[in-house]
Amino acid sequence: MRAALLWITESGKIRCNVCARMCLIGLDEAGYCKVRVNKKNALITKNFGKITGIGYSKIEEHNFFHFYPGSKTIHVSSFGESIYDPFIEKPDKSEKEKMTPEDLIKLANQKGVKLITFTGSEPTIFFEFAYRVARLAKRYNIKTTFVTNGYITSEAVKKIGKYLDAVNVHVTASADPEFYKKHFDGADVEQIFIALKAFKKHRVFTEVSNTIIPEVGEDFVMNQKLVEWIVNKLGSSIPYHLLPAHPVPKFDYSETSVETLDEFASRSAKMGMRYVYVSGAFGSDYENTSCYNCGNEIITRVGSVFTNININGDRCPNCGFKISVMK
Numbered sequence: 001m002r003a004a005l006l007w008i009t010e011s012g013k014i015r016c017n018v019c020a021r022m023c024l025i026g027l028d029e030a031g032y033c034k035v036r037v038n039k040k041n042a043l044i045t046k047n048f049g050k051i052t053g054i055g056y057s058k059i060e061e062h063n064f065f066h067f068y069p070g071s072k073t074i075h076v077s078s079f080g081e082s083i084y085d086p087f088i089e090k091p092d093k094s095e096k097e098k099m100t101p102e103d104l105i106k107l108a109n110q111k112g113v114k115l116i117t118f119t120g121s122e123p124t125i126f127f128e129f130a131y132r133v134a135r136l137a138k139r140y141n142i143k144t145t146f147v148t149n150g151y152i153t154s155e156a157v158k159k160i161g162k163y164l165d166a167v168n169v170h171v172t173a174s175a176d177p178e179f180y181k182k183h184f185d186g187a188d189v190e191q192i193f194i195a196l197k198a199f200k201k202h203r204v205f206t207e208v209s210n211t212i213i214p215e216v217g218e219d220f221v222m223n224q225k226l227v228e229w230i231v232n233k234l235g236s237s238i239p240y241h242l243l244p245a246h247p248v249p250k251f252d253y254s255e256t257s258v259e260t261l262d263e264f265a266s267r268s269a270k271m272g273m274r275y276v277y278v279s280g281a282f283g284s285d286y287e288n289t290s291c292y293n294c295g296n297e298i299i300t301r302v303g304s305v306f307t308n309i310n311i312n313g314d315r316c317p318n319c320g321f322k323i324s325v326m327k
């Protein structure tokens with residue numbers, strides 16, 4: 001149990017300001033995430049340093065294609081969600097080990113890994129730990145990243161934005177408001193758009209992922225609206241990933257086909273998105289990064305696996321066009 005960040009007292013209860021649920025929590029009650037609890041009129045968090053998954057992976061496995069391509073990352077997760085998603089299999093959330101932020105940084109330094117990725121559970125709900133890791137990581141020139149559903153308040157983005165280097169904001173069903181209300185416990189997608197703008201304001205490098213669910217969440221019109229919003233508000237150079245949904249027992253659909261994902265990708269590219277990918281699926285036409293200006297291949301991948309990069313600083317070696325790649 002640790003003191004939580006970002007809360008105020010309100011009407012004799014506690015208002016949590018970390019995720020966009022903004023729960024009002026009575027004495028001895030927990031918020032929606034079941035992680036943050038009102039104890040003696042102070043908010044505490046139950047998951048600080050409690051690690052449910054940790055390992056080494058390539059950054060591409062977390063759908064970062066323009067952020068230190070080909071680099072190794074430590075990925076780490078805990079428990080607690082701001083959106084309980086019925087379209088994904090529930091991972092094992094039993095505690096595997098306890099760590100301090102210093103332990104994690106020490107591990108990264110010992111292994112020579114320069115990236116730490118919070119993923120596998122919602123990092124917003126692991127906020128206190130992630131915040132301390134991100135702050136400490138800066139001192140050691142280690143980059144920190146979130147794979148998040150984007151359901152985070154502007155206040156939380158402001159607090160961690162000084163230290164957090166990159167986010168992949170992962171939406172489902174093209175951020176269809178009705179889909180979120182129906183399947184994600186009334187979640188309001190507008191909050192995700194507010195968070196995306198906050199990440200931009202605080203200069204956190206951003207990629208966006210969109211899981212296309214056959215039948216229940218594969219609407220081209222919703223994808224068009226999402227893409228238009230990204231192009232207009234964040235810019236056309238934001239890397240945009242189309243991801244397949246995998247079957248779960250509760251729903252009757254098969255895995256999203258590569259053909260469907262390619263069609264979404266093609267339409268997104270025609271709307272002005274410069275870097276569109278089909279990630280987590282093999283056989284797509286949208287695996288590699290090409291220069292938007294001259295078409296020269298900059299980053300080669302097989303599936304989502306990095307194989308080669310051919311870039312001169314942040315410019316295309318062929319025509320000198322600026323490519324939004326951090327390395």
Ligand code: SF4
Binds near residue numbers: 017018023035
């Ligand atoms: S983190 Fe989100 S879900 Fe958890 S208590 Fe705070 S507002 Fe509620």
